[in-house]
Amino acid sequence: MKTQDFYYDLPEELIAQDPLSDRSGSRLLVLDKRTGEIEHRIFRNITQYLKKGDCLVVNNTKVIPARLIGEKIHENQVSVMEVPGAKIELLLLKRRENDIWETLVKPGKKAKPGTKISFGDGLLVGEIIDTVEEGNRLVRFTYKGIFEEILDQLGEMPLPPYITHQLEDKNRYQTVYAKYEGSAAAPTAGLHFTKELLDEIKAMGIPIANVTLHVGLGTFRPVKVENIQEHHMHSEAYQITEEAADIINTTKQNGGRVICVGTTSCRTIESAADEQGIVHAGSDDTSIFIYPGYRFKVLDALITNFHLPESTLMMLVSALAGRDHIMAAYEVAVKERYRFFSFGDAMFIK
Structure with a gap:
C-alpha cells in the first residue's frame, strides 16, 4: 500500500486557524464504517449516537508550553545580557531525566553539542549535549526555581505549523479534562468536549475511562517512504490505570462499545491489549502503527478530527472504516466546507 493512496486535495482556506x-x-x-453512509450534525449531537452500556476512552494528557525561543550564547560572552546572539527555537518533545529533554531545534546547524542558549535573558539556559535520532537534540537546562513555572512564563503553546494565527487563550489548546503534563501536541478530538457535555454523557450511564498518552511529534511526522509498511513510528509513553482498564474490559464483556476520543486514545488501548482484547493496566512506551489490514482488538468506534493528507492518522482511520469510505467522506467534507485539522470539525466513525 502506497503513501499516495491517502492523498486528498484540501483548499488552504479550509484549515481552521x-x-x-x-x-x-x-x-x-x-x-x-460498514455502509459508508454519511450524516451531517453538530458535535453536541454526539449524545444521540451513544447508549447506555458504551464507554468513552479519553486521553487526559496536558500540553506543555513546549515552544521556547532563545538566543545563542557566544563562548566569550560574560553575560547573556551583552550581545544578542542568533535566534534559536526549541520544541520540547520528551523528558529524559529531570533537567534533560529531547528537543527539536531550529535551525539545527546552529545547535552543535556544547552550544548554549539563553531564554528570558538567562532565566533559563539550555546546553546541547548530544544528537539523537532524526536529528533531535538532547538539552540540559539550568535555572533557579521551579522548571514548570519558568516554562509557563517563557514557553508558548506548540501549535502545528499550519496554524499561523496567535492563540489568545492557552487553554483552548487543552481539553477540559487535561490533567498530566507531558505532551508536545494536543489530543485534538477531545477539544470539542465541554464539562457540561461530559456530565450529560455520564448521566446517560456511559462511564469515561481516562488513559494518558503523551503526544510527541512522531504522530504528525510526514510519511517519507513510498511503501507505508517501511514507515517507522516514534515511541510515546502511555499509562493506563486499573480503573480505566476495568471500565474498558467490563464494557467489552457486557457487549457495549468502546468508543475512543481521538487516535491517541485508540493507539493507547490497542497497545495495552492482549490478543484476546483484554486491556492491561500499566505504563509503557508504544510505537504502534495502525494502517489498513490491522485488526482492532478493543476499539469499536472513534471520535476524531480531519487529518492531514498522507498522514499516519489518515491510515489509522482507513484501517477502521476502509480506505474507500474514508476518502469518499473526506471528499464530501471538502465539498461541504468542513473546517480541517486541530481547531477544525469532527468525525464520528460508528
Whole structure:
C-alpha cells in the first residue's frame, strides 16, 4: 500500500486557524464504517449516537508550553545580557531525566553539542549535549526555581505549523479534562468536549475511562517512504490505570462499545491489549502503527478530527472504516466546507 493512496486535495482556506468560541458547536460528520453512509450534525449531537452500556476512552494528557525561543550564547560572552546572539527555537518533545529533554531545534546547524542558549535573558539556559535520532537534540537546562513555572512564563503553546494565527487563550489548546503534563501536541478530538457535555454523557450511564498518552511529534511526522509498511513510528509513553482498564474490559464483556476520543486514545488501548482484547493496566512506551489490514482488538468506534493528507492518522482511520469510505467522506467534507485539522470539525466513525 502506497503513501499516495491517502492523498486528498484540501483548499488552504479550509484549515481552521482559530478555535470556535463554543467547543461543542463544531460540525460533526457521522460515518457508518460498514455502509459508508454519511450524516451531517453538530458535535453536541454526539449524545444521540451513544447508549447506555458504551464507554468513552479519553486521553487526559496536558500540553506543555513546549515552544521556547532563545538566543545563542557566544563562548566569550560574560553575560547573556551583552550581545544578542542568533535566534534559536526549541520544541520540547520528551523528558529524559529531570533537567534533560529531547528537543527539536531550529535551525539545527546552529545547535552543535556544547552550544548554549539563553531564554528570558538567562532565566533559563539550555546546553546541547548530544544528537539523537532524526536529528533531535538532547538539552540540559539550568535555572533557579521551579522548571514548570519558568516554562509557563517563557514557553508558548506548540501549535502545528499550519496554524499561523496567535492563540489568545492557552487553554483552548487543552481539553477540559487535561490533567498530566507531558505532551508536545494536543489530543485534538477531545477539544470539542465541554464539562457540561461530559456530565450529560455520564448521566446517560456511559462511564469515561481516562488513559494518558503523551503526544510527541512522531504522530504528525510526514510519511517519507513510498511503501507505508517501511514507515517507522516514534515511541510515546502511555499509562493506563486499573480503573480505566476495568471500565474498558467490563464494557467489552457486557457487549457495549468502546468508543475512543481521538487516535491517541485508540493507539493507547490497542497497545495495552492482549490478543484476546483484554486491556492491561500499566505504563509503557508504544510505537504502534495502525494502517489498513490491522485488526482492532478493543476499539469499536472513534471520535476524531480531519487529518492531514498522507498522514499516519489518515491510515489509522482507513484501517477502521476502509480506505474507500474514508476518502469518499473526506471528499464530501471538502465539498461541504468542513473546517480541517486541530481547531477544525469532527468525525464520528460508528
